Amino acid sequence: MTPATRSGFVALAGRPNVGKSTLVNGMVGRKVAIVSDKPQTTRRAIRGVATGPDWQLVLVDLPGVQRPRDPLTQRMQKRVVAELADCDAALLVVNGEEGVGPGDRFIASALLAGGAPVVIAVNKIDRLDRTGAVQALTAAAALAVGDDVFPVSARSGQGVDALVQHLVGLLPSGPFFFGPEDTSDQPLDVRLAELVREQVLRRTFQEVPHAVEVVVDDVDTSNPGVTAVRALVWVEAASQKSILIGSGGHMVKAIGTAARKELERELGTRVHLDLSVRLRRGWRGDDRLLDRLGIE
Ligand SMILES: Nc1nc2c(ncn2[C@@H]2O[C@H](COP(=O)(O)OP(=O)(O)OP(=O)(O)O)[C@@H](O)[C@H]2O)c(=O)[nH]1
């Protein structure tokens, strides 16, 4: 007889930039979601998988909760609502450094209405002294969505194991949904495109990060030592295109060099990255393109 296992889905809810993706990466033990200091980094629901001897915790990283402005952000918010309706437990992530605000209260009340058990993670406690941490934890507990409030630093890893153990305890018994070696549900081309986009986000400001999408349209593994990857960086305006190319091409070169290292780490081979910047006016408002991008 096979031993009893527990397995289920925990969806992460929270305002943009509170550290949901960093926390998912920390719990999975591998980078499955890209991270940036710009809000609205995450655009898709990304399942990150952590597997123990007799449990499998599927963490659903989600876009930050925000007011939609265009078809892209409308889809992102619809996805958040759908995933939260379908999870075994919700993990509400708040930014301990900023404290609890109206946005967190709004999300907490939506989670309460959802009915699944809610756990709160107060993140970024590495930025707080003892008094600040106590204040943040007290404010989080006052959200009154559950008794379980965990102080964590997704960046340093502090408190992350305790949180994982607690979440595992909430899972229903049942078979694994993913193979024990799997860490993500995202297809290879999307994972690679996201790693390129992460390097774009690091180097761009204001409106530009929001206007960029990356599409990987060819991954050639026919040469065993070197994977050839072709990536297109979409922008919405000619001015954004010139920013991304940079004077004498130095910006696109810097993005390409940094991204190539990330792709090499991900693929475990050397990588030849062919990167080009393309004007795609209004892609954020184009339902057909958003479907093609798998943002739904
Ligand atoms: N100091 C500190 N910074 C953190 C911690 N966790 C995340 N960050 C930083 O917070 C910023 C946002 O992190 P993300 O993980 O991208 O946040 P997110 O909630 O997924 O953001 P969206 O996808 O935009 O909703 C990044 O600059 C992270 O490095 C933490 O524990 N401590």
Ligand SMILES: [Mg+2]
């Ligand atoms: Mg994110």
